[in-house]
Amino acid sequence: MSTTMGLVLATIVLGAGTFAFRLAGPLLRERVELSPRVEKLLGVAAVVLLAALVGTTALLDEQEFVGFARPAGVAVGGILAWKKAPFFVVVLAAAGTAAGLRVLGVN
Amino acid sequence: MRSIRRTLDRSLARDIALVCVADAFVGASFGAIAVSAGLPLWLPMLLSVVVFAGAAQFMFVGIVASGGNPVAAVVAGLLLNARHLPFGFTIGDVLGRGWLRRIVGTHLMIDESVAFALAQREGERRRAAYWACGIGLFICWNLGVAVGAFAGTAISDTDALGLDAAFPAVLLALILPSLRDPAARRAALLGVAVALVTAPFLPAGLPLLLALVGVLVAGLGRDDQATRREPEPAS
Incomplete structure (x- = not known):
C-alpha cells in the first residue's frame, strides 16, 4: 500500500484540482458577456449534467447494471415528484422502496 | 448568514436538512469502508475536508485500497469532478462578492447545492438555498465521515437503508421543475x-x-x- 506521504500528497492534489474546476466556472463567467440565450443554455447544461448523474447513478454501479431495487426506488421517487408530492415524501419513498425490495430479497 | 435565515422558508430548510441527514449516513459509510479496507483513519477525514465530493472520494479510496497507484486515483477523481466547471459557469452568480465568500462558496459547490440553487426561481432564494445546502452538507458530511471512520463497520451498509436510491431521487426531484x-x-x-x-x-x-x-x-x-x-x- 502507498506511503503516508504519497497519500497526503495525492489527497492535496485531488483537492486542489477539484477546487480549480470549481473556481474556473465563476471566474470565466465574469470575463464574458453572456446573452440571455447563452444564459439559458447554461442553465440547460447544468440540468443535463444533473440528469445524466441521475441516470447513471440510478442504473449503474461502476459500469454494470446495479440491480432492480435502486432504480425502482428512484422511479417511485420520480413519479411522486412529478405528482408534486412534498420533497421529503419523494426522498423517503425512494429510499424506502429500495430498502423494502431488498428485505424481500429483490436486489 | 442572517439574510440566509430570513430568506429560507421552513419547507426549503426542512428539505435541505433531510438531504444533510441522508448524506451524513453516506459519509459514515464512506469512513467505515475506507478504514475497514485497511486505510489509515485520517485519510477519509482529510479527503472529506479537502476534496468534499462524495463520488470522487469513494473512487479514490476504492482505487488506493485495492492497491492501485495514488496517481491513478487522483486522475480518476479529477475526471469525475470535472463537471464542477460547467456547474460553476452556470451558478457562479450565487457566490456573492468578497474574496472570502468566493473561496468558501467555491468549495461548497457540490451536486446537491447546485441542484437546490437551480430549483429556485428568484435570485435571493437561489443564493440562500445554495449556501444553506453547502454549509449544512459540509458539516454533516464531515461529521458523518468521522463517526464512520471511528465506529468502523457498524454502518457500512447504507444500501440496506435504501440511501443509494435517495441520492438520484433527490437530484431528480430538484431538476423536475426545469424539465417542464x-x-x-x-x-x-x-x-x-x-x-x-x-x-x-x-x-x-x-x-x-x-x-x-x-x-x-x-x-x-x-x-x-x-x-x-x-x-x-x-x-
Missing part, C-alpha cells in the same frame, strides 16, 4: 441516453461530460426570445 421546459427536457433526455450508452466503455466522469451534447439540441431548437448573437457555449 421542452427544450431542457429534450436536451436532458439526449444527455442521459448518451451517458448511459457510453458509461460501460469509458472511465467514470467522462460519460457525464459527453452528456453535454444534449445541450446542442436545446440550442438548435426554436427559441422565442432568440437574440442569436453568440454561438453555443463549448461547455
Whole structure:
C-alpha cells in the first residue's frame, strides 16, 4: 500500500484540482458577456449534467447494471415528484422502496 | 448568514436538512469502508475536508485500497469532478462578492447545492438555498465521515437503508421543475441516453461530460426570445 506521504500528497492534489474546476466556472463567467440565450443554455447544461448523474447513478454501479431495487426506488421517487408530492415524501419513498425490495430479497 | 435565515422558508430548510441527514449516513459509510479496507483513519477525514465530493472520494479510496497507484486515483477523481466547471459557469452568480465568500462558496459547490440553487426561481432564494445546502452538507458530511471512520463497520451498509436510491431521487426531484421546459427536457433526455450508452466503455466522469451534447439540441431548437448573437457555449 502507498506511503503516508504519497497519500497526503495525492489527497492535496485531488483537492486542489477539484477546487480549480470549481473556481474556473465563476471566474470565466465574469470575463464574458453572456446573452440571455447563452444564459439559458447554461442553465440547460447544468440540468443535463444533473440528469445524466441521475441516470447513471440510478442504473449503474461502476459500469454494470446495479440491480432492480435502486432504480425502482428512484422511479417511485420520480413519479411522486412529478405528482408534486412534498420533497421529503419523494426522498423517503425512494429510499424506502429500495430498502423494502431488498428485505424481500429483490436486489 | 442572517439574510440566509430570513430568506429560507421552513419547507426549503426542512428539505435541505433531510438531504444533510441522508448524506451524513453516506459519509459514515464512506469512513467505515475506507478504514475497514485497511486505510489509515485520517485519510477519509482529510479527503472529506479537502476534496468534499462524495463520488470522487469513494473512487479514490476504492482505487488506493485495492492497491492501485495514488496517481491513478487522483486522475480518476479529477475526471469525475470535472463537471464542477460547467456547474460553476452556470451558478457562479450565487457566490456573492468578497474574496472570502468566493473561496468558501467555491468549495461548497457540490451536486446537491447546485441542484437546490437551480430549483429556485428568484435570485435571493437561489443564493440562500445554495449556501444553506453547502454549509449544512459540509458539516454533516464531515461529521458523518468521522463517526464512520471511528465506529468502523457498524454502518457500512447504507444500501440496506435504501440511501443509494435517495441520492438520484433527490437530484431528480430538484431538476423536475426545469424539465417542464421542452427544450431542457429534450436536451436532458439526449444527455442521459448518451451517458448511459457510453458509461460501460469509458472511465467514470467522462460519460457525464459527453452528456453535454444534449445541450446542442436545446440550442438548435426554436427559441422565442432568440437574440442569436453568440454561438453555443463549448461547455
